[in-house]
Amino acid sequence: MAGEAEPRDRTWQQHVLRTEHLTRVVDDRPLVSDVSIAVDRGEVVAIIGPSGGGKSSLLRLLNRLDEPTSGTVFLEGRDYREIAPCELRRHVGMLLQQPYLFPGSVAENLAFGPAAHGETLAAETIAELLEQVGLAGYADRDVSRLSGGEAQRVSLARTLANGPEILLLDEPTSALDEAAQLGVERLICNIIKQQQLTCLIVTHDREQAERMARRAIVMEGGRVVGLGPMSEI
Amino acid sequence: MLGSLFSDPLQLGIAQAAVTILLALAVVYVARRSEIHLARETVVSLLRGLVQVVAVGSILVLLFRGPSWSSVFVLLLMMLAAAVTSARRARDIPGALEVSFYGIVAGSGIVIAVMTALGAIDPRMESLIPVGSMVIASAMNSNALALERFRSELAANVGYVEAGLALGATPNRVVVPYVQAAVRAAMIPRIDTLRALGIVWIPGLMAGMILAGSDPVYAAIYQFVVIGMIYAAAGLTSLVSTLLIRGRAFSAAEQLVLGAPR
Numbered sequence: 001m002a003g004e005a006e007p008r009d010r011t012w013q014q015h016v017l018r019t020e021h022l023t024r025v026v027d028d029r030p031l032v033s034d035v036s037i038a039v040d041r042g043e044v045v046a047i048i049g050p051s052g053g054g055k056s057s058l059l060r061l062l063n064r065l066d067e068p069t070s071g072t073v074f075l076e077g078r079d080y081r082e083i084a085p086c087e088l089r090r091h092v093g094m095l096l097q098q099p100y101l102f103p104g105s106v107a108e109n110l111a112f113g114p115a116a117h118g119e120t121l122a123a124e125t126i127a128e129l130l131e132q133v134g135l136a137g138y139a140d141r142d143v144s145r146l147s148g149g150e151a152q153r154v155s156l157a158r159t160l161a162n163g164p165e166i167l168l169l170d171e172p173t174s175a176l177d178e179a180a181q182l183g184v185e186r187l188i189c190n191i192i193k194q195q196q197l198t199c200l201i202v203t204h205d206r207e208q209a210e211r212m213a214r215r216a217i218v219m220e221g222g223r224v225v226g227l228g229p230m231s232e233i
Numbered sequence: 234m235l236g237s238l239f240s241d242p243l244q245l246g247i248a249q250a251a252v253t254i255l256l257a258l259a260v261v262y263v264a265r266r267s268e269i270h271l272a273r274e275t276v277v278s279l280l281r282g283l284v285q286v287v288a289v290g291s292i293l294v295l296l297f298r299g300p301s302w303s304s305v306f307v308l309l310l311m312m313l314a315a316a317v318t319s320a321r322r323a324r325d326i327p328g329a330l331e332v333s334f335y336g337i338v339a340g341s342g343i344v345i346a347v348m349t350a351l352g353a354i355d356p357r358m359e360s361l362i363p364v365g366s367m368v369i370a371s372a373m374n375s376n377a378l379a380l381e382r383f384r385s386e387l388a389a390n391v392g393y394v395e396a397g398l399a400l401g402a403t404p405n406r407v408v409v410p411y412v413q414a415a416v417r418a419a420m421i422p423r424i425d426t427l428r429a430l431g432i433v434w435i436p437g438l439m440a441g442m443i444l445a446g447s448d449p450v451y452a453a454i455y456q457f458v459v460i461g462m463i464y465a466a467a468g469l470t471s472l473v474s475t476l477l478i479r480g481r482a483f484s485a486a487e488q489l490v491l492g493a494p495r
Contacts (some may be wrong), residue, residue, distance in 0.1 A: 081486075085488075116402035
Protein backbone atom coordinates (compact mmCIF):
# COMPACT_ATOMS: atom_id res chain seq x y z
CA MET A 1 0.00 0.00 0.00
CA ALA A 2 1.24 3.46 -0.75
CA GLY A 3 0.40 6.83 0.70
CA GLU A 4 -0.44 10.03 -1.10
CA ALA A 5 3.12 11.24 -0.80
CA GLU A 6 4.48 8.44 -2.95
CA PRO A 7 5.98 9.81 -6.16
CA ARG A 8 4.12 9.20 -9.39
CA ASP A 9 6.68 6.83 -10.80
CA ARG A 10 6.35 3.51 -12.55
CA THR A 11 5.18 1.78 -9.36
CA TRP A 12 1.88 3.71 -9.49
CA GLN A 13 1.00 1.83 -12.63
CA GLN A 14 1.36 -1.42 -10.72
CA HIS A 15 -1.29 -0.54 -8.17
CA VAL A 16 -4.41 -2.47 -8.88
CA LEU A 17 -6.49 0.17 -7.10
CA ARG A 18 -5.72 3.78 -6.40
CA THR A 19 -7.87 6.65 -5.18
CA GLU A 20 -7.08 10.26 -5.90
CA HIS A 21 -8.46 12.90 -3.52
CA LEU A 22 -11.63 10.86 -3.18
CA THR A 23 -14.33 12.93 -1.49
CA ARG A 24 -18.04 12.51 -0.85
CA VAL A 25 -20.06 15.27 0.76
CA VAL A 26 -23.76 14.88 1.63
CA ASP A 27 -25.78 17.83 2.93
CA ASP A 28 -22.55 19.79 3.55
CA ARG A 29 -21.24 16.91 5.68
CA PRO A 30 -18.07 15.23 4.40
CA LEU A 31 -18.48 11.45 4.64
CA VAL A 32 -15.17 10.82 2.89
CA SER A 33 -12.66 13.61 2.63
CA ASP A 34 -9.67 13.82 0.31
CA VAL A 35 -8.68 10.15 0.51
CA SER A 36 -5.70 9.18 -1.64
CA ILE A 37 -4.55 5.60 -1.19
CA ALA A 38 -3.11 2.84 -3.33
CA VAL A 39 -3.36 -0.91 -3.01
CA ASP A 40 -1.08 -3.47 -4.64
CA ARG A 41 -2.20 -6.63 -6.35
CA GLY A 42 -2.86 -9.46 -3.91
CA GLU A 43 -2.63 -7.17 -0.90
CA VAL A 44 -5.08 -7.36 2.00
CA VAL A 45 -5.73 -3.98 3.61
CA ALA A 46 -7.85 -3.36 6.69
CA ILE A 47 -9.83 -0.13 7.04
CA ILE A 48 -10.26 0.58 10.72
CA GLY A 49 -11.42 3.44 12.89
CA PRO A 50 -14.34 4.58 15.03
CA SER A 51 -18.01 4.30 13.99
CA GLY A 52 -19.01 7.06 11.59
CA GLY A 53 -15.38 7.52 10.56
CA GLY A 54 -16.16 6.98 6.88
CA LYS A 55 -14.95 3.35 6.50
CA SER A 56 -18.09 1.96 4.89
CA SER A 57 -18.63 5.16 2.90
CA LEU A 58 -15.16 4.72 1.39
CA LEU A 59 -15.92 1.11 0.46
CA ARG A 60 -19.21 2.15 -1.19
CA LEU A 61 -17.28 4.69 -3.27
CA LEU A 62 -14.79 2.03 -4.38
CA ASN A 63 -17.67 -0.15 -5.65
CA ARG A 64 -19.33 3.01 -7.03
CA LEU A 65 -22.52 2.35 -5.11
CA ASP A 66 -22.17 6.04 -4.29
CA GLU A 67 -20.80 8.80 -6.48
CA PRO A 68 -17.75 10.81 -5.41
CA THR A 69 -18.34 14.54 -5.04
CA SER A 70 -14.78 15.02 -6.25
CA GLY A 71 -11.73 12.88 -6.90
CA THR A 72 -11.83 9.46 -8.48
CA VAL A 73 -10.63 5.87 -8.37
CA PHE A 74 -8.21 4.24 -10.77
CA LEU A 75 -8.36 0.52 -11.44
CA GLU A 76 -5.21 -0.76 -13.11
CA GLY A 77 -4.53 2.89 -13.97
CA ARG A 78 -7.93 3.41 -15.60
CA ASP A 79 -10.39 5.97 -14.24
CA TYR A 80 -13.33 3.91 -13.03
CA ARG A 81 -15.83 6.41 -14.43
CA GLU A 82 -14.83 5.15 -17.87
CA ILE A 83 -15.96 1.63 -16.97
CA ALA A 84 -19.64 0.63 -17.17
CA PRO A 85 -20.90 0.39 -13.56
CA CYS A 86 -22.13 -3.21 -13.90
CA GLU A 87 -18.81 -4.27 -15.43
CA LEU A 88 -16.88 -2.44 -12.71
CA ARG A 89 -18.92 -4.07 -9.93
CA ARG A 90 -18.28 -7.48 -11.40
CA HIS A 91 -14.55 -6.97 -11.11
CA VAL A 92 -14.71 -5.18 -7.77
CA GLY A 93 -16.93 -7.53 -5.77
CA MET A 94 -18.45 -6.36 -2.52
CA LEU A 95 -19.62 -8.39 0.43
CA LEU A 96 -22.05 -6.45 2.60
CA GLN A 97 -22.50 -6.63 6.36
CA GLN A 98 -25.78 -8.51 5.92
CA PRO A 99 -26.00 -11.34 3.37
CA TYR A 100 -29.18 -10.04 1.65
CA LEU A 101 -29.88 -13.33 -0.10
CA PHE A 102 -32.63 -13.20 -2.70
CA PRO A 103 -35.66 -15.44 -2.11
CA GLY A 104 -35.13 -18.85 -3.68
CA SER A 105 -32.47 -21.53 -3.57
CA VAL A 106 -28.77 -21.22 -2.82
CA ALA A 107 -27.97 -22.15 -6.44
CA GLU A 108 -30.26 -19.40 -7.76
CA ASN A 109 -28.42 -16.88 -5.60
CA LEU A 110 -25.04 -18.03 -6.88
CA ALA A 111 -26.23 -17.84 -10.47
CA PHE A 112 -27.60 -14.29 -10.06
CA GLY A 113 -24.43 -12.32 -10.90
CA PRO A 114 -23.38 -14.33 -13.96
CA ALA A 115 -27.01 -14.43 -15.19
CA ALA A 116 -27.10 -10.63 -15.04
CA HIS A 117 -24.46 -10.73 -17.78
CA GLY A 118 -26.14 -13.42 -19.81
CA GLU A 119 -23.96 -16.24 -18.50
CA THR A 120 -25.22 -19.51 -17.12
CA LEU A 121 -23.39 -20.85 -14.10
CA ALA A 122 -22.80 -24.57 -14.58
CA ALA A 123 -23.95 -26.96 -11.84
CA GLU A 124 -20.33 -28.09 -11.38
CA THR A 125 -19.18 -24.50 -10.82
CA ILE A 126 -21.95 -23.99 -8.25
CA ALA A 127 -20.85 -27.18 -6.49
CA GLU A 128 -17.21 -26.01 -6.50
CA LEU A 129 -18.10 -22.60 -5.11
CA LEU A 130 -20.19 -24.16 -2.37
CA GLU A 131 -17.38 -26.53 -1.51
CA GLN A 132 -15.00 -23.58 -1.24
CA VAL A 133 -17.24 -21.94 1.34
CA GLY A 134 -17.81 -25.17 3.23
CA LEU A 135 -21.40 -25.70 2.13
CA ALA A 136 -21.13 -28.68 -0.20
CA GLY A 137 -24.54 -30.11 -1.07
CA TYR A 138 -26.43 -26.89 -0.22
CA ALA A 139 -27.27 -25.97 -3.83
CA ASP A 140 -30.99 -26.81 -3.67
CA ARG A 141 -31.54 -25.58 -0.14
CA ASP A 142 -33.94 -22.65 0.32
CA VAL A 143 -32.11 -19.60 1.64
CA SER A 144 -34.78 -19.02 4.28
CA ARG A 145 -33.57 -22.18 6.02
CA LEU A 146 -29.94 -21.06 6.43
CA SER A 147 -28.29 -19.91 9.65
CA GLY A 148 -26.63 -16.49 9.80
CA GLY A 149 -23.16 -17.95 9.24
CA GLU A 150 -24.35 -20.14 6.37
CA ALA A 151 -26.14 -17.21 4.74
CA GLN A 152 -22.97 -15.10 4.86
CA ARG A 153 -20.99 -17.98 3.33
CA VAL A 154 -23.54 -18.19 0.50
CA SER A 155 -23.24 -14.44 0.08
CA LEU A 156 -19.46 -14.80 -0.24
CA ALA A 157 -19.84 -17.62 -2.78
CA ARG A 158 -22.34 -15.46 -4.71
CA THR A 159 -19.79 -12.63 -4.87
CA LEU A 160 -17.02 -15.05 -5.93
CA ALA A 161 -19.26 -16.45 -8.69
CA ASN A 162 -18.57 -13.26 -10.64
CA GLY A 163 -14.82 -13.96 -10.52
CA PRO A 164 -13.83 -10.59 -8.98
CA GLU A 165 -10.22 -9.43 -8.93
CA ILE A 166 -10.76 -7.10 -5.99
CA LEU A 167 -12.89 -8.00 -2.98
CA LEU A 168 -14.42 -5.33 -0.73
CA LEU A 169 -15.63 -6.66 2.61
CA ASP A 170 -17.84 -4.42 4.72
CA GLU A 171 -17.71 -5.85 8.26
CA PRO A 172 -18.55 -9.30 6.89
CA THR A 173 -18.65 -11.01 10.28
CA SER A 174 -20.12 -8.31 12.52
CA ALA A 175 -23.69 -9.64 12.21
CA LEU A 176 -22.64 -13.19 13.20
CA ASP A 177 -22.23 -14.88 16.57
CA GLU A 178 -18.69 -15.44 17.85
CA ALA A 179 -18.35 -19.05 16.66
CA ALA A 180 -19.61 -18.23 13.17
CA GLN A 181 -17.42 -15.10 13.06
CA LEU A 182 -14.17 -17.03 13.34
CA GLY A 183 -15.33 -19.66 10.84
CA VAL A 184 -16.29 -17.10 8.19
CA GLU A 185 -13.14 -15.07 8.86
CA ARG A 186 -10.91 -18.14 8.39
CA LEU A 187 -12.78 -19.03 5.23
CA ILE A 188 -12.35 -15.55 3.76
CA CYS A 189 -8.61 -15.61 4.57
CA ASN A 190 -8.19 -18.97 2.84
CA ILE A 191 -10.07 -17.92 -0.26
CA ILE A 192 -8.17 -14.63 -0.54
CA LYS A 193 -4.90 -16.54 -0.28
CA GLN A 194 -5.90 -19.31 -2.71
CA GLN A 195 -7.26 -16.95 -5.34
CA GLN A 196 -4.67 -14.24 -4.69
CA LEU A 197 -7.39 -11.63 -4.44
CA THR A 198 -6.75 -8.01 -3.63
CA CYS A 199 -8.89 -7.24 -0.64
CA LEU A 200 -10.02 -4.27 1.44
CA ILE A 201 -11.82 -5.16 4.63
CA VAL A 202 -13.69 -2.74 6.86
CA THR A 203 -13.70 -3.86 10.46
CA HIS A 204 -14.20 -2.27 13.84
CA ASP A 205 -12.34 -5.20 15.43
CA ARG A 206 -8.62 -4.45 15.61
CA GLU A 207 -7.76 -8.08 16.39
CA GLN A 208 -9.58 -9.19 13.28
CA ALA A 209 -7.69 -6.58 11.27
CA GLU A 210 -4.40 -7.94 12.63
CA ARG A 211 -5.38 -11.52 11.79
CA MET A 212 -6.50 -10.72 8.26
CA ALA A 213 -4.37 -7.82 6.99
CA ARG A 214 -0.77 -6.76 6.99
CA ARG A 215 -1.51 -3.11 6.40
CA ALA A 216 -4.21 -0.76 7.59
CA ILE A 217 -5.86 2.54 6.86
CA VAL A 218 -7.21 4.37 9.89
CA MET A 219 -10.17 6.64 9.17
CA GLU A 220 -11.67 9.28 11.39
CA GLY A 221 -14.10 12.01 10.42
CA GLY A 222 -13.97 10.85 6.82
CA ARG A 223 -10.21 11.40 6.61
CA VAL A 224 -7.28 9.03 6.56
CA VAL A 225 -5.49 9.68 9.85
CA GLY A 226 -3.17 6.69 9.79
CA LEU A 227 -1.65 4.51 7.11
CA GLY A 228 0.91 1.76 7.33
CA PRO A 229 1.76 -1.77 8.48
CA MET A 230 -0.53 -3.17 11.19
CA SER A 231 2.37 -3.30 13.68
CA GLU A 232 2.95 0.47 13.34
CA ILE A 233 -0.70 1.55 13.52
CA MET B 234 -93.12 13.17 -2.42
CA LEU B 235 -90.81 15.90 -3.73
CA GLY B 236 -91.65 14.86 -7.27
CA SER B 237 -95.32 15.68 -6.71
CA LEU B 238 -94.48 19.09 -5.19
CA PHE B 239 -92.07 20.26 -7.88
CA SER B 240 -92.70 19.73 -11.59
CA ASP B 241 -89.75 21.83 -12.79
CA PRO B 242 -86.54 19.72 -12.86
CA LEU B 243 -84.37 22.59 -11.58
CA GLN B 244 -86.70 23.27 -8.63
CA LEU B 245 -86.84 19.56 -7.91
CA GLY B 246 -83.02 19.40 -7.92
CA ILE B 247 -82.75 22.32 -5.50
CA ALA B 248 -85.30 20.69 -3.19
CA GLN B 249 -83.43 17.38 -3.31
CA ALA B 250 -80.15 19.16 -2.50
CA ALA B 251 -81.81 20.97 0.42
CA VAL B 252 -83.08 17.68 1.85
CA THR B 253 -79.59 16.17 1.49
CA ILE B 254 -78.02 19.13 3.29
CA LEU B 255 -80.59 18.81 6.09
CA LEU B 256 -79.72 15.12 6.42
CA ALA B 257 -75.99 15.94 6.68
CA LEU B 258 -76.69 18.65 9.26
CA ALA B 259 -78.74 16.15 11.28
CA VAL B 260 -75.66 13.91 11.38
CA VAL B 261 -73.60 16.90 12.56
CA TYR B 262 -76.16 17.52 15.33
CA VAL B 263 -76.10 13.86 16.46
CA ALA B 264 -72.28 13.88 16.43
CA ARG B 265 -72.21 17.09 18.43
CA ARG B 266 -74.27 15.46 21.21
CA SER B 267 -71.45 12.91 21.45
CA GLU B 268 -68.96 15.81 21.59
CA ILE B 269 -67.69 15.12 18.06
CA HIS B 270 -67.45 18.46 16.32
CA LEU B 271 -67.96 18.20 12.58
CA ALA B 272 -69.99 21.35 11.96
CA ARG B 273 -67.38 23.56 10.33
CA GLU B 274 -65.85 20.88 8.09
CA THR B 275 -69.25 19.57 7.06
CA VAL B 276 -70.69 22.96 6.15
CA VAL B 277 -67.57 23.95 4.20
CA SER B 278 -67.41 20.58 2.40
CA LEU B 279 -71.11 20.63 1.57
CA LEU B 280 -70.97 24.14 0.15
CA ARG B 281 -67.77 23.45 -1.72
CA GLY B 282 -69.09 20.19 -3.15
CA LEU B 283 -72.35 21.81 -4.22
CA VAL B 284 -70.63 24.78 -5.89
CA GLN B 285 -68.09 22.53 -7.64
CA VAL B 286 -70.62 20.09 -8.99
CA VAL B 287 -73.02 22.81 -10.15
CA ALA B 288 -70.10 24.62 -11.80
CA VAL B 289 -69.08 21.43 -13.59
CA GLY B 290 -72.70 20.87 -14.69
CA SER B 291 -72.86 24.41 -16.06
CA ILE B 292 -69.53 24.00 -17.87
CA LEU B 293 -70.73 20.72 -19.35
CA VAL B 294 -73.86 22.45 -20.67
CA LEU B 295 -71.60 24.92 -22.50
CA LEU B 296 -69.22 22.21 -23.68
CA PHE B 297 -71.95 20.01 -25.06
CA ARG B 298 -72.94 22.86 -27.35
CA GLY B 299 -69.39 23.06 -28.74
CA PRO B 300 -67.81 20.97 -31.52
CA SER B 301 -67.18 17.30 -30.68
CA TRP B 302 -63.39 17.52 -31.19
CA SER B 303 -63.14 19.89 -28.22
CA SER B 304 -63.72 16.83 -25.99
CA VAL B 305 -60.07 15.90 -26.65
CA PHE B 306 -58.93 19.12 -24.94
CA VAL B 307 -61.35 18.63 -22.08
CA LEU B 308 -60.08 15.09 -21.51
CA LEU B 309 -56.44 16.26 -21.70
CA LEU B 310 -57.18 18.95 -19.14
CA MET B 311 -58.75 16.33 -16.89
CA MET B 312 -55.65 14.14 -17.29
CA LEU B 313 -53.41 17.06 -16.31
CA ALA B 314 -55.53 17.77 -13.24
CA ALA B 315 -55.42 14.07 -12.37
CA ALA B 316 -51.62 14.05 -12.72
CA VAL B 317 -51.27 17.08 -10.43
CA THR B 318 -53.55 15.50 -7.80
CA SER B 319 -51.84 12.14 -8.05
CA ALA B 320 -48.31 13.57 -7.95
CA ARG B 321 -49.11 15.40 -4.69
CA ARG B 322 -49.19 12.03 -2.98
CA ALA B 323 -45.71 11.23 -4.28
CA ARG B 324 -44.22 14.67 -3.72
CA ASP B 325 -40.80 13.41 -2.64
CA ILE B 326 -40.31 11.32 -5.77
CA PRO B 327 -38.30 13.34 -8.31
CA GLY B 328 -40.30 13.97 -11.49
CA ALA B 329 -43.52 12.55 -10.02
CA LEU B 330 -45.72 15.06 -11.88
CA GLU B 331 -44.17 14.32 -15.26
CA VAL B 332 -44.29 10.57 -14.69
CA SER B 333 -47.91 10.77 -13.47
CA PHE B 334 -48.97 12.78 -16.52
CA TYR B 335 -47.33 10.40 -18.98
CA GLY B 336 -48.71 7.38 -17.11
CA ILE B 337 -52.27 8.73 -16.99
CA VAL B 338 -52.20 9.90 -20.61
CA ALA B 339 -50.81 6.54 -21.74
CA GLY B 340 -53.27 4.54 -19.66
CA SER B 341 -56.54 6.41 -19.95
CA GLY B 342 -55.74 8.12 -23.26
CA ILE B 343 -55.02 4.92 -25.15
CA VAL B 344 -58.04 3.10 -23.69
CA ILE B 345 -60.46 5.97 -24.43
CA ALA B 346 -59.06 6.44 -27.95
CA VAL B 347 -59.20 2.73 -28.84
CA MET B 348 -62.68 2.21 -27.42
CA THR B 349 -63.99 5.31 -29.16
CA ALA B 350 -62.37 4.37 -32.46
CA LEU B 351 -63.87 0.89 -32.24
CA GLY B 352 -67.27 2.37 -31.49
CA ALA B 353 -67.49 0.56 -28.16
CA ILE B 354 -68.36 3.84 -26.44
CA ASP B 355 -70.47 6.68 -27.71
CA PRO B 356 -68.21 9.36 -29.25
CA ARG B 357 -70.71 12.15 -28.55
CA MET B 358 -69.40 14.64 -26.06
CA GLU B 359 -72.21 14.17 -23.52
CA SER B 360 -71.28 10.51 -23.31
CA LEU B 361 -67.52 10.67 -23.83
CA ILE B 362 -66.76 13.24 -21.12
CA PRO B 363 -68.51 11.44 -18.21
CA VAL B 364 -67.18 8.02 -19.25
CA GLY B 365 -63.71 9.50 -19.86
CA SER B 366 -63.72 11.15 -16.44
CA MET B 367 -64.42 7.78 -14.79
CA VAL B 368 -61.52 6.19 -16.66
CA ILE B 369 -59.16 9.09 -15.88
CA ALA B 370 -60.12 9.11 -12.19
CA SER B 371 -59.34 5.41 -11.98
CA ALA B 372 -56.00 5.92 -13.73
CA MET B 373 -55.22 8.70 -11.24
CA ASN B 374 -55.84 6.44 -8.24
CA SER B 375 -53.83 3.58 -9.72
CA ASN B 376 -50.97 5.91 -10.53
CA ALA B 377 -50.79 7.19 -6.95
CA LEU B 378 -50.99 3.67 -5.54
CA ALA B 379 -48.30 2.33 -7.87
CA LEU B 380 -45.86 5.18 -7.20
CA GLU B 381 -46.36 5.02 -3.46
CA ARG B 382 -45.96 1.25 -3.37
CA PHE B 383 -42.84 1.31 -5.56
CA ARG B 384 -41.24 3.92 -3.32
CA SER B 385 -42.05 2.04 -0.13
CA GLU B 386 -40.86 -1.27 -1.61
CA LEU B 387 -37.53 0.31 -2.54
CA ALA B 388 -37.16 1.94 0.88
CA ALA B 389 -37.87 -1.39 2.60
CA ASN B 390 -35.48 -3.34 0.38
CA VAL B 391 -32.50 -1.01 -0.03
CA GLY B 392 -30.13 -3.78 1.10
CA TYR B 393 -31.39 -6.25 -1.50
CA VAL B 394 -31.34 -3.64 -4.26
CA GLU B 395 -27.76 -2.67 -3.46
CA ALA B 396 -26.71 -6.31 -3.08
CA GLY B 397 -28.00 -6.87 -6.63
CA LEU B 398 -26.22 -3.77 -7.94
CA ALA B 399 -23.00 -4.81 -6.16
CA LEU B 400 -23.21 -8.11 -8.05
CA GLY B 401 -23.16 -6.21 -11.34
CA ALA B 402 -26.87 -6.43 -12.15
CA THR B 403 -28.56 -3.51 -13.89
CA PRO B 404 -31.10 -1.41 -11.94
CA ASN B 405 -33.91 -2.69 -14.19
CA ARG B 406 -33.10 -6.24 -13.20
CA VAL B 407 -32.79 -5.66 -9.46
CA VAL B 408 -36.13 -3.86 -9.18
CA VAL B 409 -38.19 -6.47 -11.05
CA PRO B 410 -39.91 -7.78 -7.85
CA TYR B 411 -40.72 -4.24 -6.70
CA VAL B 412 -42.18 -3.21 -10.07
CA GLN B 413 -44.37 -6.33 -9.93
CA ALA B 414 -45.46 -5.57 -6.37
CA ALA B 415 -46.30 -1.95 -7.23
CA VAL B 416 -48.40 -2.81 -10.30
CA ARG B 417 -50.16 -5.63 -8.44
CA ALA B 418 -50.96 -3.35 -5.47
CA ALA B 419 -52.36 -0.69 -7.81
CA MET B 420 -54.58 -3.26 -9.51
CA ILE B 421 -56.09 -4.84 -6.39
CA PRO B 422 -58.94 -2.28 -6.04
CA ARG B 423 -59.75 -2.65 -9.74
CA ILE B 424 -59.78 -6.45 -9.54
CA ASP B 425 -62.03 -6.29 -6.46
CA THR B 426 -64.35 -3.91 -8.33
CA LEU B 427 -64.69 -6.41 -11.17
CA ARG B 428 -65.27 -9.27 -8.72
CA ALA B 429 -67.93 -7.40 -6.76
CA LEU B 430 -69.65 -5.93 -9.82
CA GLY B 431 -73.40 -6.35 -9.55
CA ILE B 432 -73.22 -8.33 -6.29
CA VAL B 433 -71.88 -5.90 -3.71
CA TRP B 434 -72.14 -2.85 -5.87
CA ILE B 435 -74.43 -1.53 -8.62
CA PRO B 436 -72.37 1.26 -10.14
CA GLY B 437 -73.65 4.79 -10.68
CA LEU B 438 -73.59 4.73 -14.46
CA MET B 439 -75.78 1.63 -14.63
CA ALA B 440 -78.12 3.00 -11.96
CA GLY B 441 -78.34 6.29 -13.84
CA MET B 442 -79.10 4.58 -17.15
CA ILE B 443 -81.83 2.47 -15.54
CA LEU B 444 -83.30 5.56 -13.86
CA ALA B 445 -83.21 7.32 -17.23
CA GLY B 446 -85.29 4.50 -18.72
CA SER B 447 -82.64 2.37 -20.47
CA ASP B 448 -83.04 -1.38 -20.75
CA PRO B 449 -81.45 -2.79 -17.52
CA VAL B 450 -79.60 -5.53 -19.42
CA TYR B 451 -78.11 -3.04 -21.88
CA ALA B 452 -77.26 -0.72 -18.95
CA ALA B 453 -75.50 -3.61 -17.20
CA ILE B 454 -73.48 -4.55 -20.30
CA TYR B 455 -72.51 -0.93 -20.92
CA GLN B 456 -71.45 -0.63 -17.31
CA PHE B 457 -69.31 -3.72 -17.75
CA VAL B 458 -67.68 -2.09 -20.78
CA VAL B 459 -66.86 0.99 -18.72
CA ILE B 460 -65.54 -1.05 -15.80
CA GLY B 461 -63.41 -3.00 -18.27
CA MET B 462 -62.03 0.28 -19.62
CA ILE B 463 -61.32 1.43 -16.07
CA TYR B 464 -59.46 -1.83 -15.43
CA ALA B 465 -57.40 -1.55 -18.62
CA ALA B 466 -56.55 2.11 -18.01
CA ALA B 467 -55.53 1.40 -14.41
CA GLY B 468 -53.30 -1.47 -15.47
CA LEU B 469 -51.64 0.46 -18.26
CA THR B 470 -51.18 3.60 -16.14
CA SER B 471 -49.66 1.77 -13.18
CA LEU B 472 -47.33 -0.15 -15.47
CA VAL B 473 -46.17 2.90 -17.44
CA SER B 474 -45.78 5.06 -14.32
CA THR B 475 -43.83 2.41 -12.43
CA LEU B 476 -41.53 1.75 -15.38
CA LEU B 477 -40.93 5.49 -15.80
CA ILE B 478 -40.27 6.09 -12.10
CA ARG B 479 -37.95 3.08 -12.08
CA GLY B 480 -35.56 5.00 -14.31
CA ARG B 481 -35.61 7.94 -11.90
CA ALA B 482 -34.86 5.82 -8.86
CA PHE B 483 -31.27 5.38 -10.06
CA SER B 484 -28.54 7.75 -11.17
CA ALA B 485 -26.82 7.54 -14.54
CA ALA B 486 -24.04 5.59 -12.80
CA GLU B 487 -26.63 3.01 -11.67
CA GLN B 488 -26.68 4.09 -8.03
CA LEU B 489 -29.86 3.94 -5.99
CA VAL B 490 -31.02 7.50 -5.32
CA LEU B 491 -34.64 6.96 -4.26
CA GLY B 492 -34.73 5.91 -0.61
CA ALA B 493 -31.00 5.22 -0.59
CA PRO B 494 -28.86 5.50 2.55
CA ARG B 495 -26.39 8.35 2.71
